[in-house]
Amino acid sequence: MKTAAELAAEQAAYWNGPGGEGWLAAYQRIQRAIGEIGEVGLSAAAARAGEHVIDIGCGTGDTTAALARAVGLSGHVLGVDISEPLITAARAHRLDNATFAVGDAATHPFQAGHYDLVFSRFGVMFFADPVAAFRNIRRALKPQGRLVFVAWRTPQENPWGTTPTRAAQPFLPPQQRPGPEDPGQFSFGDRARVERILVEAGFGDLRFEPIDRQIWMGDSVAEVVAGAGRFGPLARAFAGAEPAAIERAKQAIAEVLAPHEKPDGVRLPGACWLVRASALPDRAHPARS
Numbered sequence: 001m002k003t004a005a006e007l008a009a010e011q012a013a014y015w016n017g018p019g020g021e022g023w024l025a026a027y028q029r030i031q032r033a034i035g036e037i038g039e040v041g042l043s044a045a046a047a048r049a050g051e052h053v054i055d056i057g058c059g060t061g062d063t064t065a066a067l068a069r070a071v072g073l074s075g076h077v078l079g080v081d082i083s084e085p086l087i088t089a090a091r092a093h094r095l096d097n098a099t100f101a102v103g104d105a106a107t108h109p110f111q112a113g114h115y116d117l118v119f120s121r122f123g124v125m126f127f128a129d130p131v132a133a134f135r136n137i138r139r140a141l142k143p144q145g146r147l148v149f150v151a152w153r154t155p156q157e158n159p160w161g162t163t164p165t166r167a168a169q170p171f172l173p174p175q176q177r178p179g180p181e182d183p184g185q186f187s188f189g190d191r192a193r194v195e196r197i198l199v200e201a202g203f204g205d206l207r208f209e210p211i212d213r214q215i216w217m218g219d220s221v222a223e224v225v226a227g228a229g230r231f232g233p234l235a236r237a238f239a240g241a242e243p244a245a246i247e248r249a250k251q252a253i254a255e256v257l258a259p260h261e262k263p264d265g266v267r268l269p270g271a272c273w274l275v276r277a278s279a280l281p282d283r284a285h286p287a288r289s
């Protein structure tokens with residue numbers, strides 16, 4: 001079993017290497033796929049004029065920019081991301097009331113008790129030690145400060161993410177599969193686990209709401225197949241495969257997606273949690289602060 005330090009180093013290397021590059025290259029498509037879910041999260045976060053906000057795992061900074069518009073010039077947003085290339089892209093927004101920092105949100109020295117709101121769109125599932133990370137995040141919040149994030153539910157509930165990979169797998173070299181609690185896209189699928197993490201980290205008033213959407217994957221199967229392997233688990237599998245095997249894998253993906261091609265594109269079900277919680281003051285859980 002890998003140590004927390006090894007898992008954290010792996011995530012940092014991934015998001016500063018192929019993960020960050022792939023995310024940037026595919027970002028317009030990604031935004032089309034997840035933009036609406038992000039809007040649900042932003043509207044639940046309800047950032048107000050004058051508030052101080054952190055955007056965790058802010059990536060290219062689109063949600064940071066939306067939060068900055070909401071808090072106005074009397075407020076401020078800090079976008080934090082472990083990926084230098086993504087923070088470089090985020091800085092191009094040139095926002096007057098937001099700053100961006102390259103850093104691990106699990107250990108970043110946030111100003112304690114300063115923030116009204118911590119938000120994240122799919123940026124909190126990659127911590128090697130999630131309790132320690134959320135404790136660090138909780139310390140940044142004012143007492144009763146809000147935590148609002150969206151995270152994917154289980155792989156079984158997210159065929160948009162699993163169907164192409166499963167179809168391709170038989171033709172590709174075997175991959176080491178992450179455990180359900182290893183840092184990764186689907187590591188927050190189990191609600192009970194997320195509840196345990198947040199309570200242990202000093203949050204209360206937990207609210208979980210499911211968000212279920214058909215996730216746009218491309219305008220056509222041909223387009224999805226052309227982009228397959230540019231990002232995520234398939235990119236890792238394609239990297240070690242012969243060209244002929246990749247071709248067979250792509251054919252298998254095309255076959256499994258064909259029934260889902262409709263006039264408005266290829267869509268498969270996706271499922272997220274919208275999670276809301278409040279920071280409890282230290283005295284409410286002295287053993288855990």
Ligand SMILES: C[S@@+](CC[C@H](N)C(=O)[O-])C[C@H]1O[C@@H](n2cnc3c(N)ncnc32)[C@H](O)[C@@H]1O
Pocket residue numbers: 011015056057058059060061063080081082083086103104105106120121122123124126127
């Ligand atoms: C799935 S992407 C989401 C990016 C962005 N929130 C969006 O929705 O466009 C996950 C992001 O979390 C960042 N990330 C992963 N681990 C992190 C950590 N420990 N601290 C800060 N950011 C992290 C990655 O670099 C990546 O930008």
